[in-house]
Amino acid sequence: MMMKDKGPDPARHRSPGLRTLAVHAGQKPDASTGAIATPIVATSSFAYDDFDAGVARFSGKAPGYLYSRFANPTVAAFEAKMAALEGGDGAVAFSSGMAAICSSLFAVLSAGDEIVSVGTLYGGTEGIMRNLLPRLGIRSVHAPTVDDLQARISARTKVVYVETPTNPVLGITDLAAVESIARNAGIISVADNTFATPCLSRPLALGVDIVVHSATKYIGGHGDATGGVAIARAELVEAIRSTGMKQFGACLSPHDAAMLMRGLKTLPLRIEASCDNAEEIAEALNNHPAVERVHYPGLARHPGHAVAQRQMRRFGGILSFELRGGLPAARSFLDALTLVTQAVSVGDTDSLACHPASTTHSAVDEAVRRQSGVTDGLVRMSVGIEDIADLLADVEQALVKASLYSGARS
Ligand SMILES: Cc1ncc(COP(=O)(O)O)c(C=O)c1O
Incomplete structure (x- = not known):
């Protein structure tokens, strides 16, 4: 009997909702044991079969894990869940929110560049802008509101940085307006989405280039793990991973990754x-x-x-x-x-x-x-x-x- 063509199956073609992604994205039962909860892969390095396999993995010609400072399966599952929730190509997990912020900025800034921050920022981030970046030859400029942003951008500006809602006075920055100014100026926009979380606001969908989080906060949600994460499109993810993980070594522990995964489900x-x-x-x-x-x-x-x-x-x-x-x-x-x-x-x-x-x-x-x-x-x-x-x-x-x-x- 000929099957009648029913057209696209709506259940297969609609994208899952946020609650479904929070539970399922980034994980499937473990292939070797069937464990449903993502196993904590507590290892610093991963064996390869022989000399040539090691060379192939290190050169990137063959897939596979090598060393947990570069990548780890438990951490990778957390990254995949975060990328799905924020709608990015990928994510890089860090040992803290500060590590995620510094790694994202250092992935795209060099001496001689300028960064503009808009509105109030978390005190630690304020310290990066006012003390750390200037010491490294990166000029940090402040725009009190989005209305002041355009005038603060120069030929040297590489990044605009915002946090919304802001810590602690809950100021709101118009992400679409920031993104439009940044796009016209050809500069990278970074948004700290810690207070809103992807449940309330999705900056990447508005065109923002990099989203950062203190995962210590709502992502983990139970006050028992410290972590951070940056989510972006593929080429930025690679730059952030190579600066933040391979060079700074600010990697998230697999134990904390498992806590953050569990927190994300709810x-x-x-x-x-x-x-x-x-x-x-x-x-x-x-x-x-x-x-x-x-x-x-x-x-x-x-x-x-x-x-x-x-x-x-x-x-x-x-x-x-x-x-x-x-x-x-x-x-x-x-x-x-x-x-x-x-x-x-x-x-x-x-x-x-x-x-x-x-x-x-x-x-x-x-x-x-x-x-x-x-x-x-x-x-x-x-x-x-x-x-x-x-x-x-x-x-x-x-x-x-x-x-x-x-x-x-x-
Ligand atoms: C909005 C915001 N961003 C970043 C951070 C830094 O995160 P962490 O403490 O995980 O390094 C914090 C910490 O309070 C924060 O409130």
């Missing part, structure tokens, strides 16, 4: 829960007399709200807020928290809060810090996946303590 679920909770906490803070202002892109009065609505699916699980009463109010609020833990990381299942001016951003020049909104009364909160009623109760009782300082602005 990333879309965790992000939804954090966004739900953060939206409610932002509303509660916004209406509280002890709070001067709330930085959360989901609030209509946030200056980046319209752009965030365009380029983010939801507004994220991190917010910051300025307490009336400055430093004494911030100290008393943080010390009064019982469920929320004081710690400097973000993106964990557990809610965390910190005082950026004296911790994450303490190394940033005071004038720059104040100018970018990192005031003494600012508290940053990474909202976890706990029950919202318990989180609200903890925040509200801590606000009562902070209210004692409302009239005593420092």
Whole structure:
């Protein structure tokens, strides 16, 4: 009997959703054992059969692993999952977010080049821009907003660097506008997508060249692994791998790769829960007399709200807020928290809060810090996946303590 041509099978031709990719991309049952969870291949080097096989692998003429600083199967599975989630040709995993950022920049910058950063950056990245790059003969220029970017680009500019939402004041940078200016100028655009994650924003789809992450945050999601990752198109991936892994040696351990793989499987679920909770906490803070202002892109009065609505699916699980009463109010609020833990990381299942001016951003020049909104009364909160009623109760009782300082602005 002749089979009737049914045309393309829609189930085969549509691309999988993000939750499916988070679970399945980059992994299949292990060929030798059938293990479903990606095995942790804890080895520093890989045997080859004979002299000629070694030569062929080292020259790149034959495929296969050689040495875990270059590539490792567990790490490769994590890289493949990240590439699928961000929509890149490939990914390179690192031992930390800072290693991912430095390796990406050093893959494309040389002495005599210039880099422009837009808006506020994580304190460590700010340090790369202001201290490390200038020491190596790379001029670092700052554009406070996208509107200032074009004027900061010179014939020597090679890279534009952005982070959105920014740490800690949740500033939003218009990625499409940055990409369009970078493309016209023929320069490489790099975006730190740590706060948004591929669940909320996909910079590569907007034309950005390289996405970097601190995988220590939402990617791992449980506060038990440190890592970083850069995702890009093929030729940039190769350049980043050869600079960051082969030369700097900032490779991710296979044990941490396995933790990050496991974390990624629930990333879309965790992000939804954090966004739900953060939206409610932002509303509660916004209406509280002890709070001067709330930085959360989901609030209509946030200056980046319209752009965030365009380029983010939801507004994220991190917010910051300025307490009336400055430093004494911030100290008393943080010390009064019982469920929320004081710690400097973000993106964990557990809610965390910190005082950026004296911790994450303490190394940033005071004038720059104040100018970018990192005031003494600012508290940053990474909202976890706990029950919202318990989180609200903890925040509200801590606000009562902070209210004692409302009239005593420092
Ligand atoms: C937005 C952002 N990028 C990069 C980093 C650096 O990541 P890591 O601590 O994994 O080196 C951090 C750390 O807090 C961050 O918040």
